[in-house]
Amino acid sequence: MYKIFFLYFFLIIVHILIKPVNSSTLNNELKFIKNSSKHICKVLIGKEKLNIEWNKVSKNYKTLYHKKTKSYVTSSIFQRQNKINLITLTFKLKAPIIQLRLDKNCNFQNIRIIIYDNRKNPISINTLSNDFKTTLSKQEVNPTFNHNLKMTNNNLIALVDTGVNYTLTKLVNNLAIDKHGKIIGYDFWDDDNFPFDSDPRRNPFYPRHHGTAVFSVLKNEAPNTNIGIYRFPALKMCKFKDLIEEIAEKSFRIVNLSMGSKNRNDWECFFNSIKKYKNLIFVVSAGNDKQNIDINPIYPASFKLKNIIVVSSSTKNGELGRDSNFGAENVDFLLPAENVSVIDHRGVNSYTGGTSYAVPRMSALIARYLTKNQESSIDDVLNFLKKRSITTDKTVSKYGWIPDPSDDYLIN
Numbered sequence: 001m002y003k004i005f006f007l008y009f010f011l012i013i014v015h016i017l018i019k020p021v022n023s024s025t026l027n028n029e030l031k032f033i034k035n036s037s038k039h040i041c042k043v044l045i046g047k048e049k050l051n052i053e054w055n056k057v058s059k060n061y062k063t064l065y066h067k068k069t070k071s072y073v074t075s076s077i078f079q080r081q082n083k084i085n086l087i088t089l090t091f092k093l094k095a096p097i098i099q100l101r102l103d104k105n106c107n108f109q110n111i112r113i114i115i116y117d118n119r120k121n122p123i124s125i126n127t128l129s130n131d132f133k134t135t136l137s138k139q140e141v142n143p144t145f146n147h148n149l150k151m152t153n154n155n156l157i158a159l160v161d162t163g164v165n166y167t168l169t170k171l172v173n174n175l176a177i178d179k180h181g182k183i184i185g186y187d188f189w190d191d192d193n194f195p196f197d198s199d200p201r202r203n204p205f206y207p208r209h210h211g212t213a214v215f216s217v218l219k220n221e222a223p224n225t226n227i228g229i230y231r232f233p234a235l236k237m238c239k240f241k242d243l244i245e246e247i248a249e250k251s252f253r254i255v256n257l258s259m260g261s262k263n264r265n266d267w268e269c270f271f272n273s274i275k276k277y278k279n280l281i282f283v284v285s286a287g288n289d290k291q292n293i294d295i296n297p298i299y300p301a302s303f304k305l306k307n308i309i310v311v312s313s314s315t316k317n318g319e320l321g322r323d324s325n326f327g328a329e330n331v332d333f334l335l336p337a338e339n340v341s342v343i344d345h346r347g348v349n350s351y352t353g354g355t356s357y358a359v360p361r362m363s364a365l366i367a368r369y370l371t372k373n374q375e376s377s378i379d380d381v382l383n384f385l386k387k388r389s390i391t392t393d394k395t396v397s398k399y400g401w402i403p404d405p406s407d408d409y410l411i412n
Contacts, residue, residue, distance in 0.1 A: 015114055019130040030132045032069070033098055036181065040064065041106040042077060101203040112205040114141075121190070125205060140167075141207075142194050147172045151179045152226040154358040156367045157218055159360075160243065160255035161211030161259070163197035163231040168212070168347045174219040176226040176250075184250055185229035188243050195231040197345050204387060209345035213352060214258050214360050220363035221406050224371065226254055232259065238269035248277045253370055255282045256363040258356035260298045267299040274300075278307055281378055283353040283363045286325040294327040302330045307378055309366075309385070313337035316390055318401040321364035326395075326396040333389055334401040335361050365405040372411055 034250070042048040044061060057063035064073040074090045101110040111128040118159075127137045145166055155176040166175060166183060176184035187195040199208040211229070218227055228250060233239035247255060262404070274282060282305075287298040301310045313321035314334040320326055321338050337358035345352050362385075369384055370376060376384075387410055389400035 003059070012195065022274065027132075030298060033100070034132055036066070036073075037100050038106055040073065040075070041102050043108070044077065045104070047106075065410050074093045099203075102346060114204065122204070124208075140196075142190070142192070142196050143167055144194065145183050146149075147179045149173075149175070149181055151181070152177045152184075154224060154371065155184060155226045155228060155250065155252060155255045156370060157222065157225055157256055157363055158185075158228040158247040158250070159211060159215055159218065159231055159256045160230045160232050160247075161197075161214055161256070162199040162209065163189075163195040163211045163345070164215045164229045165197045165209070165212045165345050166195075166229065166345070170343060170347060171212070171215060171219060174215075174223070174225065174227055176228040183229060185231075186243075186246060187231040188233040188239050189231045189235060193211070195229040198233075199234070201234065204225060210258070210356070212345045214256065214343040216369075217340060217357055217360035218256065219343075221361060222367040225364070225367040227256075237266045240270040241273045244270070244277060244280075248280060253279070253281060254363050254366055255280055256360055257282055257300070258285045258359040260285060260287050261299050262296075262298060264275055264297070264299050267303070268328070270300055271303050271305075274307065279368060279378065280307055282308045283359050283366065284308055284310050285359045286310050286331045287325070288313075288323040288354050288356075289325055290322075290323050291325050292327050293325045293330045296333040297330070298325060301325075302327075304330075309333070309362065311335055311355065311358040312397065313353060313355045318390070318403065320393075320396050321354065328398060329352050331397040332399055333356075333362065333385060334392065334397050335405050336403070337361055361405045362402075365402070368408060369411050 039165065040053060043050050051057060053067055055065045055067065057065050060073055066073070098107060098113045103109050108130040111130065111132065113126050113128055114122050115124045115126060117123050121140045124141055126135045129136055129209065147174060163185045164171065166172065178184050185191060185195045187299045197212045199210060202208060215227060218225070228247070229241055230247065233243065274280065284301050286293060286301050300308065310330060310332045311326040311333050312326060312334050314336050315321060315338050316336050317412060318334065320334065323338050326333065335358040337351040337355065339351050340350050340353055340357040342350060366381055369381065373380065385402070386399050390403060391400045
């Protein structure tokens, strides 16, 4: 974990913003934001008194109200060794617009702004110069798919995750493509046809990316397989019903699901849906909480269904991964996934690990088997995997450890 030594000033202005960065309206708003953020920062560190334009709604300036713009500002102060090292401010109107980070002297360190289209959907996250006048970089949020690709036939795996950066040329050859040259998949989070990799729940200005790295493992270990992309319905989990129906209609055989939570209610619609599709194989992660999920269940891993295969991560020597969950009943197999080569959202080669990456290793192994054994049932697949596994600690998994899922041993 990185140590933070500077004052970390986090400012979200919430407002409807459709105009480009150089518009006069936006310039006026940015001027207000710039001046207000400096002032509030100095108030919070004790160098200024609060301007009469602002009302203190709660103690310690945790909530402020600006009379003229009718905007609320909430703040959080984080300390380390009795010194302030993090301040967050959130300006609330309607939609996140701008975030600023300042050092301990209230100097701007980083400024990011979200640009919206006419439907108020985010289209890019732009980094601005400290004078607010120049766009230094632009990160697309939901780009169109511009590759000219032919229809694919070996569409075996449906990846359900945070999406994939399909603009990366090094990944596109493994995308599942329909007869119109479009991606087979859907964004069930934003309800559109562009399942781009982004998880903005923690911070919309610095969204997390997960699905691209998972996709790259599938590409590396099942190079002749094409993969559909489905961005999961994080905001309305019962839309999993529609997602599963879509995957079944497209005739995928394997669903790669590197996710889970402790709340069973989140997954009830998923559970009720997958019971209907007994020929779909769901490869699911056990989770990374160092817990026995027979005792402390994680869902969907702890659902007892025949078409769910639950995997956890091991070291290269077959020992349980550092943070990996385990369970003699609810974890089926261990696979080495503590140090996996991936391509990240930026297109950079790197290494990562955990149960999220044991899942695509297992999905890829099953895909290679099904490519050669197309009529195989789920029972056939499970018997094949059992033959590939080595019995280890029976308190950790039901069937054991698969030492090298990247080889084609017993695939014929």
